[in-house]
Amino acid sequence: MYTDLYKAADLLIESVNDYLELFSSKIDFTAENALDVMVSHYKEVKMVDFFLALYPKETFILSSDYLYIGLYRNHNNCLTLSFMRSFKFSDGTDETIEIEFNLNFDSVNFHSYYSKNIELRADDLKNDENLYENLIESFKSEVFYEKIRNTKPDTFELKINYNV
Numbered sequence: 001m002y003t004d005l006y007k008a009a010d011l012l013i014e015s016v017n018d019y020l021e022l023f024s025s026k027i028d029f030t031a032e033n034a035l036d037v038m039v040s041h042y043k044e045v046k047m048v049d050f051f052l053a054l055y056p057k058e059t060f061i062l063s064s065d066y067l068y069i070g071l072y073r074n075h076n077n078c079l080t081l082s083f084m085r086s087f088k089f090s091d092g093t094d095e096t097i098e099i100e101f102n103l104n105f106d107s108v109n110f111h112s113y114y115s116k117n118i119e120l121r122a123d124d125l126k127n128d129e130n131l132y133e134n135l136i137e138s139f140k141s142e143v144f145y146e147k148i149r150n151t152k153p154d155t156f157e158l159k160i161n162y163n164v
Helices: 002-020 031-044 048-054 122-126 131-140 143-148
Strands: 062-073 078-089 096-109 115-121 155-162
Touching: 031 062, 031 078, 031 096, 031 131, 062 143, 078 143, 096 143, 115 122, 115 131, 122 131
Parallel strands: none
Antiparallel strands: 062 078, 062 115, 078 096, 096 155
16 A cells, blocks of 8 residues: 555656646746646646556546645745645545645745635536636735735745645
8 A cells, every 4th residue: 555655646746746847947936837837737637647547447536626725924924825735536545645835935024914725626616617717816916925926936845645
């Protein structure tokens, strides 16, 4: 089982690296580049593909797949833009995988307790096919997002959690 988890981790990291390549440079991307690419990746890449690569003879049903986007003050009183993709399969297990990608803007200091987040879920589109666009436009109009929209992150980090 642990071998499969390591293979899954490698596939997830490869996928993250693939969409980071969509930026002109891994070092030069801005908050807006990251937001656009993360949303695009969520809409286009189905997580079941990772498991089909590991288990080509199995059929997995995706029970949940969502993208969480957050902008908040971190422990250093600076802004962090966070993306978390979480998904689970209905295969008789309770295993969940989360991919978290954080962009830290250490040069943008502020002392507000500000926090804004949105979640994109495929099921929500059944009620409103424009929901993603409306949520993203609302998020982009936030004052603190405007501060970092065209700013490069000082640091970024990738975390992968299993069985969360």
